[in-house]
Amino acid sequence: MNYALLPLRIFSDERGKLGVLESYKDMPFAIKRMYYIFDTSPSFDRGGHAHRELEQIVLCLCGSCEFVLDNGSLRENVKLNSPEVGLYIGKNMWREMKNFSYDCRLVVLASDYYDDREYIRDYAEFIEFIKEIKCKE
Ligand code: TYD
Numbered sequence: 001m002n003y004a005l006l007p008l009r010i011f012s013d014e015r016g017k018l019g020v021l022e023s024y025k026d027m028p029f030a031i032k033r034m035y036y037i038f039d040t041s042p043s044f045d046r047g048g049h050a051h052r053e054l055e056q057i058v059l060c061l062c063g064s065c066e067f068v069l070d071n072g073s074l075r076e077n078v079k080l081n082s083p084e085v086g087l088y089i090g091k092n093m094w095r096e097m098k099n100f101s102y103d104c105r106l107v108v109l110a111s112d113y114y115d116d117r118e119y120i121r122d123y124a125e126f127i128e129f130i131k132e133i134k135c136k137e
Contacts (some may be wrong), residue, residue, distance in 0.1 A: 002090035
């Protein structure tokens with residue numbers, strides 16, 4: 001499975017906590033884009049796609065949600081509910097996001113600019129893509 005839960009570098013003192021992520025030190029790619037998700041609703045899911053090349057790290061700064069991560073053979077669920085852990089998602093991973101709390105605040109760090117052509121939004125197409133990759137290996 002091309003994902004990992006990364007314990008983040010947190011500086012903690014009586015004033016509170018400060019978390020840091022530096023490219024290539026705390027994470028395996030340089031950040032070209034960040035986006036964030038807020039005002040979420042438990043009634044709606046998000047995601048439902050894979051990326052051919054993009055790598056991302058998801059931080060859950062507040063509230064909680066669940067990621068379903070699928071490499072074409074295995075499917076695992078990961079709950080995010082702490083700003084002290086980052087979810088790294090590598091390329092070629094199908095992801096769905098569900099069970100958002102109303103107060104969920106996600107920050108996503110991405111290895112490249114937004115490119116709609118880089119998405120695979122159809123699960124059957126994703127499975128075909130994974131088969132092609134495995135044939136080439
Ligand atoms: P969408 O891919 O549906 O979000 P999610 O992965 O959470 O399901 O994106 C919602 C909209 O935002 C869609 O119209 C594309 C746009 N968008 C950008 O323009 N730039 C970005 O970096 C992202 C992530 C989305």
